[in-house]
Amino acid sequence: MDNLTYYIQQLLTGVTVGGQYALIAIGYTMVYGILRLINFAHGDIFMAAGFFMVYASATLPLYISLPLTLLLTVILGVAVERIAYKPLRQAPRMSIMISAIGVSYLLQNFATYYTGGLPRPYPKLPFIGDIIQIGSVTTSWVTIITPLLTLALVAGLVALIKYTKMGMAMRAVSRDFETAQLMGIKINNVISMTFVIGSFLAAVASVLFFSKYTTVTPTIGAMPGLKAFVAAVFGGIGSVPGAVVGAFVIGICENIIKAMGYTTFSDAFTFVLLILVLIFKPTGLFGEKTTEKV
Amino acid sequence: MKKFLALVMVLAMVLAIGAGCGGGDNGGGSNGGDKVVKIGVFEPASGENGAGGKQEVLGIRYANSLTPTVEIAGETYTVELVEVDNQSVTDKAVTAAQSLTSAGVSVVLGSYGSGVSIAAGDTFKTAQIPAIGVSCTNPQVTQGNDFYFRVCFLDPFQGTVMANFAKDEMQADNAFVITQLGDDYSTGLGAYFKQAFTDLGGTVEEAQFQTGDVDFNAILTNVLNSDADVIFAPSSIQTAPLLIQQARQMGITMPILAGDTWENESIIKNAGEYATDVYLSTFFDENDTANPAAAEFVTGFKAWLNADQQNLTNNGGSDGVAAVSALGFDAYNVAIAALQAAASPAGTDVQAALPGVTADGVTGSVSFDENGDANKDMAYIKTIDVENGVFQFLKTQTIAQ
Structure with a gap:
């Protein structure tokens, strides 16, 4: 294997991992932008999407099970918001965050209970798991598709936020929650929409992720969730392009560190980055520069 | 009113504790005095x-x-x-x-x-x-x-068995050892394998991954880039299928060796068609009629x-x-x-x-023996029969002390 192939192979892996983090990170950053809530249950919604697919595809053909998985994940995301966050909307922010942690544990433990704690094989999807040879690089289609699909979905999302009425409402709510409400924006619809988008992207991420790493376990969402959260903070929490850039930076850097043989420090790198960002530039790369209103 | 409520709650709690203890006593007694x-x-x-x-x-x-x-x-x-x-x-x-x-x-x-x-x-x-x-x-x-x-x-024995197997049966001169950081089993067995394999005249390269890692492509690219003839990857049941799959998807065809944890059918199920050329040592074989x-x-x-x-x-x-x-x-x-x-x-x-x-x-x-370890000196080497989805017994191996 010559040097160029080696670097391309390593970079490709990093970009794919980054793409997966990006899709999850958007869910964090959007919910934070609207509700000022760090939705700790987001990683577990990603995990739940994996199990939905496992169970749905056991009995149903792919063209039903795949849309069903996306739909169920969206329903789960919105249901979590309605049940665990909405009643706490007037409560201090800390309460709602604790509620999010509670939901996270609930989902994990329920999954452990329901599956018996054993890893489940993810169904093999046609095409995207197939192996391709580009020049001297061998890889699977999902490695190529992940970053491309991520960028396409993000472009669509940015357009939605910029050019649609719902997008305008979202921007207004994230700027000033109460005033937006006074101006007649239906807050609950906007919030639900945020969770619909976030959960949908998490479901897409789970399909891509598990097509590559084909076992689903109840705690699998924890680590990607945490990394995606760091990516969101790094990019400036609340900013969609920021989350995507942050995710790619973390994915690629982690992979370079692993390739150099310093696996011991790959996770440490991610979390040291979080600390440094919080100390020196708490608003992140693309964060809003406005100071908190008193 | 408030005081009354507090009193009721205290009473309820006391009763609950009492009931808990009572339940325990009954549980012991219900075995009919046995x-x-x-x-x-x-x-x-x-x-x-x-x-x-x-x-x-x-x-x-x-x-x-x-x-x-x-x-x-x-x-x-x-x-x-x-x-x-x-x-x-x-x-x-x-x-x-x-x-x-x-x-x-x-x-x-x-x-x-x-x-x-x-x-x-x-x-x-x-x-x-x-x-x-x-x-x-x-x-x-x-x-x-x-x-x-x-x-x-024990692992010193198991590591030596697998090193001998790699050297004699697989004709390997270079091994790539992949272990899990912070897992005593994985790092321990990896170290004993390395020791035995270098004693036999082979060379060893090493890489480690974090607990909970699911992506091994960085390490596997290094494997592809090395002169290794065989991979030794003692690790958990959850890690095994991911590692096997990613290696085969990347075009790595060399044998993958591991220890006793890999004898679990969920690995065959999860790794599917990719689980070719996988060898492991274990304690027992169900078809051994001796x-x-x-x-x-x-x-x-x-x-x-x-x-x-x-x-x-x-x-x-x-x-x-x-x-x-x-x-x-x-x-x-x-x-x-x-x-x-x-x-x-x-x-x-x-x-x-x-x-x-x-x-x-x-x-x-x-x-x-004096450490409390069983005196055992035989390991069963098995491989995975991908077509039938079962472990296939290959040979027993003992080592001269």
């Missing part, structure tokens, strides 16, 4: 080695169904299994071990996985309750701990598994007999023999009796 001896089962039922822990527990439960009582000093005791889930992680292991010691068990069986056994070792030692390791192969489990015994072989006790165990165990759908599910969906189930079976019988020899259910008495216990187990005869 004496009960408790055996703790310290195994993972979830986490990265959950699938293996479940198979080990199945062996123990089957043994319990055959020998539900034990004669201690002329009195018949009913054996009660107290099962806890150590979740395959070291910090949960200590809590799980404490719940066993406070449940008043006489002896503990387990665990699958060396890391959790090492972590819990001190808890058992302090509580003076002996533990019989079932398939924890790291030497540190029993070292410096008079209360830990085990019925399986030992009549083993043949009897295999027939009985299969029938027992098939009688209950839940057992089959816990075994990974088929009635294949895993080596760890056989070891679990042996460990239970050793514990029973120790209780009989001790003539007392007290932990210290059982511990004093254990070194003298010998038993003809289904995995070979069991006797303990």
